[in-house]
Amino acid sequence: GAVVSQHPSRVICKSGTSVKIECRSLDFQATTMFWYRQFPKQSLMLMATSNEGSKATYEQGVEKDKFLINHASLTLSTLTVTSAHPEDSSFYICSAPGLTSIYEQYFGPGTRLTVT
């Protein structure tokens, strides 16, 4: 089946630094990928839709200058958290739709970001 990977699985960074998270579709191509954020014991919140070859679409309230998304190829999307602060600590999850339907999304295992 379709597999989505994320790297790294965990990252700790200091406040003020930037960190990049990669999302890859391993055995299929994805022109669209989705980035979610999940706070402890809370739901997944869609942050943005990553589009290969064009700009990402951000959800209301998400700072596009802070959360930079680049969909570099049909199998790779990256999320860069710039000038990270402790409140950015969270679980970041990406997903990519399969071939049959945009709603048949395959999720990565997530990246735990801790900002100290």
Add this chain to the structure above:
Amino acid sequence: AQSVTQPDIHITVSEGASLELRCNYSYGATPYLFWYVQSPGQGLQLLLKYFSGDTLVQGIKGFEAEFKRSQSSFNLRKPSVHWSDAAEYFCAVGELAGGTSYGKLTFGQGTILTVHP
């Protein structure tokens, strides 16, 4: 705006017992509905989905869900729970094609399932 509510944050059942996880949604039209399961260290896995047609849908791992329009509900059920079913379960609703948020999934808060031996 669409929304999803899972009233139960945490449910505990004994192995072999039946299970029902509740999900209520708010949406202007007939929604696309989903149940996902999240296990530690693994990505969300789709259990089942409802797009149209038969309101009782069968999924993987012995799960089923019933769409009830009159109650705006899409409850997940399993007749006999196994210890390996312990995980967190998310109900989600998808924006219909043609909307401005095509492909967007809105998730409920999740229900943590604990299974006692």
